[in-house]
Amino acid sequence: MTSTTPNAAMLRPQDAGADARVEDTAKAKRVKRRLTSRTATIASLIIAVLWTLPTFGLFVSSFRPRDQILENGWWTIFANPGFTLANYQEVLLSASASSPQLGAYFANSLSIAIPATVFPLVLAAMAAYAFAWVPFKGSSTLFIVIFALQIVPLQMALIPLLQMFTQFLQPAQEAVSDTLPFIPTSNFLQIWIAHTIFALPLAIFLLHNFIAEIPGEVIEAARVDGASHSQVFWRIIIPLALPALASFAIFQFLWVWNDLLVALIFSGGTEEAAPLTQRLAELTGSRGQEWQRLTAAAFVSLAIPLIVFFSLQRYFVRGLLAGSTKG
Amino acid sequence: MTTADLIDKIVQVVLGIAVFIAVIGLIMFLVDRAPKKARDFVQLIAFLAPALILLAIGLIYPAARTTLLAFTNNAGQWIGLDNFVWMFTQPDALITLRNTLIWVVLVPVLSTVIGLAYAVFIDKSRGEKYFKALVFMPMAISFVGASIIWRFVYEFRQAGDPQIGLLNQVVTLFGGEPQRWLQEPPINTFLLIIVMIWIQTGFAMVVLSASIKGIPTEQIEAAQLDGTNAWQRFRNVTLPGIRGSLVVVITTISIATLKVFDIVRTMTAGNFETSVIANEMYTQAFRAGEPGRGSALAVVLFLMVLPIVIYNVRILRQQKEIR
Numbered sequence: 001m002t003s004t005t006p007n008a009a010m011l012r013p014q015d016a017g018a019d020a021r022v023e024d025t026a027k028a029k030r031v032k033r034r035l036t037s038r039t040a041t042i043a044s045l046i047i048a049v050l051w052t053l054p055t056f057g058l059f060v061s062s063f064r065p066r067d068q069i070l071e072n073g074w075w076t077i078f079a080n081p082g083f084t085l086a087n088y089q090e091v092l093l094s095a096s097a098s099s100p101q102l103g104a105y106f107a108n109s110l111s112i113a114i115p116a117t118v119f120p121l122v123l124a125a126m127a128a129y130a131f132a133w134v135p136f137k138g139s140s141t142l143f144i145v146i147f148a149l150q151i152v153p154l155q156m157a158l159i160p161l162l163q164m165f166t167q168f169l170q171p172a173q174e175a176v177s178d179t180l181p182f183i184p185t186s187n188f189l190q191i192w193i194a195h196t197i198f199a200l201p202l203a204i205f206l207l208h209n210f211i212a213e214i215p216g217e218v219i220e221a222a223r224v225d226g227a228s229h230s231q232v233f234w235r236i237i238i239p240l241a242l243p244a245l246a247s248f249a250i251f252q253f254l255w256v257w258n259d260l261l262v263a264l265i266f267s268g269g270t271e272e273a274a275p276l277t278q279r280l281a282e283l284t285g286s287r288g289q290e291w292q293r294l295t296a297a298a299f300v301s302l303a304i305p306l307i308v309f310f311s312l313q314r315y316f317v318r319g320l321l322a323g324s325t326k327g
Numbered sequence: 328m329t330t331a332d333l334i335d336k337i338v339q340v341v342l343g344i345a346v347f348i349a350v351i352g353l354i355m356f357l358v359d360r361a362p363k364k365a366r367d368f369v370q371l372i373a374f375l376a377p378a379l380i381l382l383a384i385g386l387i388y389p390a391a392r393t394t395l396l397a398f399t400n401n402a403g404q405w406i407g408l409d410n411f412v413w414m415f416t417q418p419d420a421l422i423t424l425r426n427t428l429i430w431v432v433l434v435p436v437l438s439t440v441i442g443l444a445y446a447v448f449i450d451k452s453r454g455e456k457y458f459k460a461l462v463f464m465p466m467a468i469s470f471v472g473a474s475i476i477w478r479f480v481y482e483f484r485q486a487g488d489p490q491i492g493l494l495n496q497v498v499t500l501f502g503g504e505p506q507r508w509l510q511e512p513p514i515n516t517f518l519l520i521i522v523m524i525w526i527q528t529g530f531a532m533v534v535l536s537a538s539i540k541g542i543p544t545e546q547i548e549a550a551q552l553d554g555t556n557a558w559q560r561f562r563n564v565t566l567p568g569i570r571g572s573l574v575v576v577i578t579t580i581s582i583a584t585l586k587v588f589d590i591v592r593t594m595t596a597g598n599f600e601t602s603v604i605a606n607e608m609y610t611q612a613f614r615a616g617e618p619g620r621g622s623a624l625a626v627v628l629f630l631m632v633l634p635i636v637i638y639n640v641r642i643l644r645q646q647k648e649i650r
Contacts, residue, residue: 037557044448044458047441051462051525054476057493061479072489073496107333111340119347123378126351130374134367142379149382151636152390153586155608155625159396159618160389186339197385200378229370230355258469260589261605265613272332277471281593284475291479291491298475302468309467313460316467317533 062087062295069291087296100283100293101271102300109275109301111188112263113256116195117249123196124203124248125211125241129233131204132212133219143208149201157198158265165190165266187273191266195256203248210244211237243315250312251319254305276301351377390629396622410623423602426516427631430587430603434523435580439573441524442531447561450539459536463529470526470589477522478594481508512600519601522590527583531576538572539565571642578639585631604628 061074065082072080091100130136131143169190177185186192214237222232238245260277267273269282280301283294309316354373361369400406414420442462449458465473482492486505490496495505509515542565550560566573588605595601597610604624612621 040448044445044452047445047448048458048461051465051528053493054480054525055464058476058479070491073491073493075493075496076489104332107336111336115340115343115347118344122347122351123381126374127378130371134371134374136371146382149386151629151632152386153605153625153628153632155586155605156393156629157386157389158393158625159612159622160392161385164384164389186343188339188343192343193381193385197381200382201386204378228359228366229374230358233374234355254467258471260469260471260592261609264609277469277589280471280475281589284471284478284593285596288478291482294475295479298472302472305467305469305472306464309464310460317463 058295058298061291062299064292066292069295070289087292088300091293091297091300100279100297102276102279102297104271105274105276105279106300108188108267108271108273109257109277109304112191112195112267112273112275113253115188115192116199116256117253119192119196120199120203120252121245121249124200124207125238125245126233127200127204128207128211129229129237131208132214133216133232133237134229143204146201147205150205154198154262158261161194161197162265165193169193187268187270191263191273194262194266195259198262199252199255203252206248207241207244211241214240247315247319249319250308250315254308254316257304393622393625396618397626398623399619401617401619406619410620411627413620414623414627419602420607422600423597423604423607426601427585427603429516430520430523431581431584431631433517433520434527434584435577438524438527438580439531439535439577442528442576443535443573445528446532446536446539447565450536459533462532465526466529470587471593473522473526474590474593477518477525478509481518483507509595509601510599515595515599516601519590519594522594523584523587527580531580534572534576535569538569542568571645574642575639578635578642581635582632582639585628585635604631 057074060077061069063083063085064074064077065084065086068080068082091102092106093103094101127146131139173185173189218236218240219232222236227235257275258277259275260281263275263278264281267275267278269278271279280294280297283290283297287293354377358366358370358373397410398405398407400409414424445458445462449455452458479491480493481495482490483495483505484490484492486499490499490505492508494508499505506514508518546564546568547560550564555563586605587603588609591597591601591603591606592609597603597606602610605628608621608624608628610621611617611624
């Protein structure tokens with residue numbers, strides 16, 4: 001049960017280059033040919049266009065002046081030319097109370113996503129190391145329990161978790177900040193912890209499969225030389241597991257960046273802590289007709305995922321496929 | 328946002344990470360200085376405990392508590408199966424269940440069919456990478472972003488005015504009446520489903536494409552020599568070769584679809600008969616003050632996901648054995 005999924009295989013070292021190998025052999029054989037047939041060409045072109053057009057339309061519209069967006073379709077751009085950056089300026093920088101003020105929410109999204117990626121990554125790597133290289137009684141049973149936790153939808157945990165946070169975490173935070181006034185009460189703590197918990201089962205499972213395949217001789221040699229587990233972990237495991245850590249980090253970062261449900265429940269919804277997704281959902285609810293704002297606002301939130309997608313596609317695909325059942 | 332706010336947020340993040348590193352560093356420091364006799368045990372605890380404690384208090388205990396909550400009313404009194412009776416008798420709740428079923432049938436099937444067709448069509452073609460990127464791109468963006476993209480497609484303007492939504496433009500082009508698509512049951516549910524298909528097709532396409540490339544070329548060439556046409560080769564060589572991946576793709580998308588929340592929340596907030604279980608769970612528990620009903624819905628969601636996950640795992644194990 002432990003290392004059986006192709007999901008996990010995506011992160012394994014020997015499989016990492018499989019895709020590339022296939023591509024290489026294909027190239028070597030020069031089997032590049034035309035699409036299977038004319039119908040297939042047309043069908044795939046239609047699918048490609050259908051899949052791109054909605055995003056493209058929104059993108060074009062985000063650069064059009066307000067009156068034009070609201071009065072004629074973006075496909076008439078050549079009949080009604082116009083270009084402006086005012087929409088972006090308004091949603092990002094304007095300080096007026098009625099504008100979306102996305103700058104603050106953009107900062108929140110980053111403030112949430114970075115720690116919510118680092119925390120589970122480190123904790124899961126530690127646990128994965130223990131499961132893989134520290135033999136103890138009940139190890140495999142415990143690992144299977146954690147694996148099985150992936151099937152619990154996070155909806156199952158939301159209500160009690162929120163109750164616990166308000167009952168214990170909030171008073172504790174206030175007490176700390178009362179006694180040590182230089183420590184501010186963090187608005188992000190709840191959402192960091194929630195994301196960390198929800199990420200752990202998948203992260204432990206995936207990283208375990210990778211860390212377990214690191215050659216045992218390396219670790220034993222270090223242990224014989226007197227290295228402690230923590231030295232082995234930081235000096236050997238972490239550097240060797242970097243590709244898997246990177247894939248998971250990208251997946252987790254985007255998962256948190258794109259998340260709405262966890263944010264709705266644990267962020268409080270104010271501009272002090274709510275992420276972009278929550279603000280966007282709010283805007284579509286209350287100002288669903290103000291397309292000059294919605295179009296630009298949507299692209300502000302899409303910018304980071306699209307940059308990650310196009311620049312780190314290989315890691316991104318691997319991480320995404322590995323984590324596709326999360327949530 | 329003032330500069331002071333921004334600095335405050337940066338301080339919070341830096342402080343948060345600093346405290347985290349300090350705690351981990353302290354654990355490591357103490358572990359290495361544990362008394363020799365118990366060192367192995369202490370080290371094991373130090374590596375495992377943080378994750379296990381978080382999972383116990385943050386996932387296992389809450390899941391158990393949610394299951395209990397499902398049998399209570401909003402005052403916390405035990406009411407037996409009333410919440411489940413409510414779910415399976417009230418017209419609104421029944422619509423929610425019906426919609427969830429429609430979602431979980433249509434999304435996996437259509438995403439997989441379109442993704443597979445696309446993967447086959449573009450296989451080994453020129454510019455395959457770019458074709459893939461175009462269809463896979465929706466996987467990268469948030470469900471909220473996707474919802475806004477598609478709300479714009481479904482936007483309504485009075486008949487006679489120039490349309491700004493693509494769908495109504497096409498409809499009026501063919502002489503039809505523009506519609507308020509998102510407010511018209513039952514078509515609105517199907518329009519929301521299109522958004523999910525738009526997102527999940529990329530996933531199906533990438534996985535199946537990789538699987539198709541795993542089929543030995545000799546098999547395809549042998550079939551070609553036998554004089555089969557493209558469709559026969561697809562039916563008799565490709566399809567059997569990727570059966571395992573097909574099952575994984577369908578089950579994975581089914582699980583994601585059962586949990587779909589953001590799309591419904593952003594596009595209609597579950598109004599106009601479009602709600603699904605995950606959305607209704609949020610509405611009941613966090614908007615309507617009915618944690619009991621919300622919990623019951625979460626439990627039903629869990630029970631619906633469970634068999635699919637078990638099946639998924641079984642298929643994956645079989646595949647492993649075959650290899």
